[in-house]
Amino acid sequence: MARHGGRRNWYGKLIGAALGVTVLATGASVWTAQAGGTDTATPKTTASAEPSNEVRPVAATIVHASDKGPRGVNITIDDGPDPVWTPPMLDLLREHGVKATFCMVGTQAKAHPDLVKQVVAAGHRLCDHSVSHDTAMDKKSEAYQSQQILDAERMITEASGGVRPMYYRAPGGAFTPASRALAASRGMRPLGWNVDSKDFERGGADAIVATVQRQLHNGPTLLFHDAGGDRSQTVEALRRILPWLKEQGCSFGFPVR
Numbered sequence: 001m002a003r004h005g006g007r008r009n010w011y012g013k014l015i016g017a018a019l020g021v022t023v024l025a026t027g028a029s030v031w032t033a034q035a036g037g038t039d040t041a042t043p044k045t046t047a048s049a050e051p052s053n054e055v056r057p058v059a060a061t062i063v064h065a066s067d068k069g070p071r072g073v074n075i076t077i078d079d080g081p082d083p084v085w086t087p088p089m090l091d092l093l094r095e096h097g098v099k100a101t102f103c104m105v106g107t108q109a110k111a112h113p114d115l116v117k118q119v120v121a122a123g124h125r126l127c128d129h130s131v132s133h134d135t136a137m138d139k140k141s142e143a144y145q146s147q148q149i150l151d152a153e154r155m156i157t158e159a160s161g162g163v164r165p166m167y168y169r170a171p172g173g174a175f176t177p178a179s180r181a182l183a184a185s186r187g188m189r190p191l192g193w194n195v196d197s198k199d200f201e202r203g204g205a206d207a208i209v210a211t212v213q214r215q216l217h218n219g220p221t222l223l224f225h226d227a228g229g230d231r232s233q234t235v236e237a238l239r240r241i242l243p244w245l246k247e248q249g250c251s252f253g254f255p256v257r
Contacts (some may be wrong), residue, residue, distance in 0.1 A: 053243035055164070058257055060184035062175060062192040065222040068253030073245055074221040075100040075252060076193060078129055078169065080108055081115035082227035089226050090122055096242040098252045101168045103127035106152030108227060108251070120163045121233075123124070125254055127167035128152045128188055135172030138179070145179045153186060159181050167191040167255060189257050194219025199234040208237035221255060 038165025055144055075093070077100055080086045086102075093100055102119050104126060109116050120126065130137065130148040137145055144241035149168060157164045169191040180190045195215040199208045211220060247250070 003231050009061045016081050020048035047210075055187045058176075058184050058187055058189045060180040060190060061245065062180065062190040063255045063257075064192050064219050064221045065256045066251075066253040067256050068251040071250055072220055072253040073250045075102070075224070076103055076169070076191070076221060076255075076257050077224050077226045078228040079105055079228045080135065081112045081119065082108065082231070083112055083115065085226045085235065086112075086115050086119070089231075089238065090118060090124075092235065092238050092242065093124070094122060094233040098242055098244075099123050099125070099254065100252075101125045101127050101167060101191070101254060102226075103129040103167070104146075104152075104165070105129050105157050105227070106155035108133040109152075109159040110154045110246040113161075116156065116159040117161055118242050120160050125167070126156055126160060126163060126165040127169050127191055128156060128165040128183065129169050130171050131155070133171045135174050135199070137171065138174040138176045142176075145176065146182055149179060149182055149188075150186070153188070164188075166257065169193075189255065191221070191255055193221045193223040197222065197237065198230065198232070199224055199231070204232075205233045205236035205240070208233060209240050209244075212237075212241050213245075216248070 003193060008249075027146050064074075075098060077089060080102065081104060092098075099122075100193055102115065102124055106128075109131075116126070129152065130153045132148065134148065135142075138147055138205070152206040153165060167190070168186075170179060173192065175190060183190055195212055195218055197208050198211045224238065225231060226234070
């Protein structure tokens with residue numbers, strides 16, 4: 001998985017300062033290749049596959065695999081929720097009958113609880129994406145990492161009305177053994193990605209679509225964004241990518257737990 005260093009500090013404007021982290025994530029894939037390395041263990045699926053308020057520890061290895069099996073794909077959407085761009089993405093997902101995993105930044109969830117509730121009501125899953133999107137948090141103390149993970153978990157759970165995040169995605173893939181273990185102890189499976197859509201670059205919808213089509217063989221978990229700037233190109237790209245994935249025989253699912 002590639003790091004998104006260009007976005008490192010933009011969330012700091014929301015909380016006063018962005019502080020920082022960097023171990024590249026590795027994880028499991030049932031596909032022939034993947035962008036983020038090789039798994040250290042096969043993903044365990046013994047934990048409940050459905051959202052639950054009960055805290056059950058899960059595997060601490062970084063997951064990529066889809067619960068839909070070898071032809072499953074996981075749509076993951078990071079950095080929101082955002083009042084401008086999350087609603088049209090929810091509309092698109094509903095139109096195509098697709099469920100996604102929304103990796104939310106704690107400050108964004110706290111600022112827009114109505115959107116968090118809409119995401120949950122539509123049957124999508126929540127993922128903890130830290131408090132401040134600090135892509136250098138793996139260089140900070142374990143106490144700082146814990147604060148970023150646990151405070152975001154609390155913010156997202158409160159904003160959702162009590163539904164807890166089921167996954168933890170470190171900003172920019174900045175996982176550490178300690179952060180993975182902490183998230184897993186809280187029932188949040190560490191979540192990687194295989195296909196980086198590059199939608200944070202300003203290449204336009206055509207470039208995003210081409211990137212996804214070119215990288216799809218890397219594995220099942222696709223990375224998009226619904227915040228951090230003008231996401232109109234992401235909306236347009238998803239409008240074309242979702243039906244294309246169906247044409248390829250893909251089924252939409254969630255990352256395994």
